[in-house]
Amino acid sequence: MKRRRGLSPEPGCPRAWAAENRARAERWRAVWSAGHGETAAQEVRQQRAGFEQLLRRMRGLPAALPTLPLELTVLCNSLLFTVGASESAIKGEAEGIRQGLLRVLEACGACGQDLSTEELWQKVLQEVTVKELQAPLQHLRALQAAWWLAASRLGSVAGLFRLLSNTEDPGRAHCSMDENKLLSLLKAWQAPTEKASLPLVQSTRHLKEILCTTVAFLQGLQELEAGNFTTALSLLQEAAGGFCSKRVLAQIYTCLGCCAQRMGKPQTALQHLKRALQVDFQCLPALSHAAEVYHELGETDVELQALALLYEALEKNPPAAASCSPYFLIRIELLVHTPVLASLLCHRHPSEVKYLLAQRCLQEGRVADAVEHYLDFLALLQEGLQQQVPLNSSSALPRIPVVFLETASALEQAGRHEDAITVCEEVISRTTRLILRVFRVEEPECPSPGAGLTGGLLSQKKESLCCLAWRAAGYLHQGWAWAKMGKSKEAITQFSRCLGDLCRVQLCGFGVEPAEDPLPEVEVLQKIRFLSLTGRGMQFLELGRHKEALLDFQHGLQISPGDPTAASYLVQTLWKLNRKQEAAACWQKLSHSPPGEDGQQEGQRRPFPLYLVSCLKQTMFPHSESLARSIQDYLETTSQDPLS
Known part of the structure; x- marks a missing residue:
């Protein structure tokens, strides 16, 4: 019924x-x-x-x-x-x-x-x-x-x-x-x-405590994302004093550490991050952020120790979706899962940490350690573990050819020249088929989106530019490796191959002076061209082929006007060719240029790839007291004898 x-x-x-x-x-x-x-x-x-x-x-x-x-x-x-x-x-x-x-x-x-x-x-x-x-x-x-x-x-x-x-x-x-x-x-x-008579399985008073902690946590994250760090710090501290599990408390302290870091308070940041690890050592993002803070402070030893500890922890116990205790049916873990929190608590992949160790060692000149870490990383790639590495914007990993080139740079600096040549050959062989035969790159008329290469170049052409830079850098490193082994002819061959590759790119509209916002691909290509010309010129000098060396140094100065390294080698070459007046004029111009001017210009540009740093060091002109005295004597003589 x-x-x-x-x-x-x-x-x-x-x-x-x-x-x-x-x-x-x-x-x-x-x-x-x-x-x-x-x-x-x-x-x-x-x-x-x-x-x-x-x-x-x-x-x-x-x-x-x-x-x-x-x-x-x-x-x-x-x-x-x-x-x-x-x-x-x-x-x-x-x-x-x-x-x-x-x-x-x-x-x-x-x-x-x-x-x-x-x-x-x-x-x-x-x-x-x-x-x-x-x-x-x-x-x-x-x-x-x-x-x-x-x-x-x-x-x-x-x-x-x-x-x-x-x-x-x-x-x-x-x-x-x-x-x-x-x-x-x-x-x-x-x-x-x-x-x-009407019991609840989780009391409303308990839910109130969870809601209060959750709101403080969420609002703190919102303020942190908005850049209101003082307010964020206050709200996150409120959340840390609320009702939560050890896992959530460690996450809150990690966020406090990141907030203090962005406020420019590294020591306070470290205190919060250490507290996070004391509460829950499995909160590995805190260890990752601590390594970043030590990097900012310039404490390289502690930074590398933190990264090594992070790698060991990840290798032994890779992060997984941790199962929460079901005792508290509604928990803060279920209520706070915003994109900003996911970003702050992002777990590094072991391969990423291994690469960071290698990169930091190479940057700090710890060549032996860098070689060991790079080779370990390449071994991980060969085992097929690269498929587990996240290929997103937050990943610390660069493109794989870049890693190979950095490895070659480390091997080269460690004196393992033949190994460096082998690694570079891998880059050269794998990028050859990806490079266009000839293509034009036009300088943007204005920096607005959609102008020139910035907005209008097809992705295929962009990728081809990257591959060309990697292949040319491979030849460049092989050239230096042969040079270090005392084989100038082989070195000249590789430098020439590098320059031949770069001739495929027609730079249209790029003047002598750098553009207001030069394209990163073009900057790298131009720097590789300059380093190859300088390297080949140095080998020509070794073989006594001064005229050919002179041409390379002159072309290098056209690419990088005022560069003290190219100018110094030019002076030396002119002097050896007995063109003393031209050598003295160049030397005077070089001597009167403001100190550090070129360095300031370099500092204003984008940093060059790490794999080029060793080449930049090798092209530095060694100071020659005897050449300076000879030129000074010549100038004094000519000033006394105007007819000479």
Whole structure:
């Protein structure tokens, strides 16, 4: 027989439902107090199914005011176990909450099918004044806040609690904006005490503590992302003093460390990061950030120790999706998962850390260590582990040919010239088929997007430019390796191959002076061309082929006007060719150029790739006292004899 709306169910049903709700809650509390383990996780799944079944039975009858407090309590317990059983369940809207609000309105003779969830809450809180429903509605509202916080809808949560504060105390409706801040509203909220007859599996007071900590954490992250570091620091410190697990506390301290680092307070940052590791040593992002801070402080030894420790920890225990304890069904871990937090807590891949170790050793001139780390990294690639390396913008890894070239540079500096030649040959052979035969590169007329190469060059041409730079750099390093082995002819051959490759690019519109914002690919190609000309010129000098050396040094000065290295070699070559007047004029010009002028110009440009640094060092002109004295004597002689 069909029941009419508003009639109460049979008297036995509410008692049976209440008894089942109480029994399930007590059983969970017994399992909860017993400790962690698979038993608790299994219990969560069973309780979820049980409460969902009970709720369906209750909703099979028309909504009635006498049973609504029990129904809302069962709904809250069902939602709590839904979250505990599946961490993805906290995403999106909680349809169960919406259905619960509609049932409340139905029992009161109202409707709200066409209203949004926020509008439903407004209608329920303003129009439903039944005293027995106030506590269950507050329980349900705490869960709604958790769902919205998980979606970073802090404005919706603020509106919900502001609405409640106004209905509880109409005099608060005109309070200031400071008092209406979400964290203040949550702290001022009087969480209801649960009734023994309507037990919850996670108390509302406990949920309030979690909500307060979550809001402080989320707002701190928002302020950190916006660059409001002082406010972010205050909010994150508030979160650190709240109710959370060790895992979350370590994450908060890591964020505090990053905030202090961006404020220019490295020592404070290190204190927070060390605290994060003390709380939870598995919070490896804290160790990664600590290495960055040591790098900023110039404490290379400690930085390398931190990176080595990070690599060892990752290699032994690679980061995985850590399973949270199911004891607290709603946890901060489920509510705070914003992009900025994911970025701050990004786990490095072991290969990335190994590469960073190699790179930092090479930058600091620790050649032997750099070689060891680079070879270890290449071994990881050969084992096929490169497929596990994240190829995204946050990765510390450059393109693989760049790693090969840096390895060659390290081998070369370590005196392992034949190994360097072999590594470069790998780069040359693998990039050959990817280079266009001839292509034009035009200087942008203006730096606006879409001009010239910056916006209009096809990706194929960009990739071809990169491959050309890598292949040319491979020949360049081979040239220096042969030169270091005393084989000038072989070195000249490789330098010439490098220059021949670069002739494939026609630079149209690039003048002698560098562009206001030169393209990075063009800068690298021009620098490789300059280094090859200088290197080949030096080998021509070794062989006594002074005229050919002179041409290379002159071309080098055309590419890099005023470069002291090319100018010094030019002076030496002119002097050896007995063109003393020209040599003296160049020497005077070089001597009178402002010291450090070229270095300042270099500092204003983009830094050149690390694999070119060793070549830059090798082309530096050695200071020659004898040549300087000879030129000085010549100048004094010619000044005394104007006819000479």
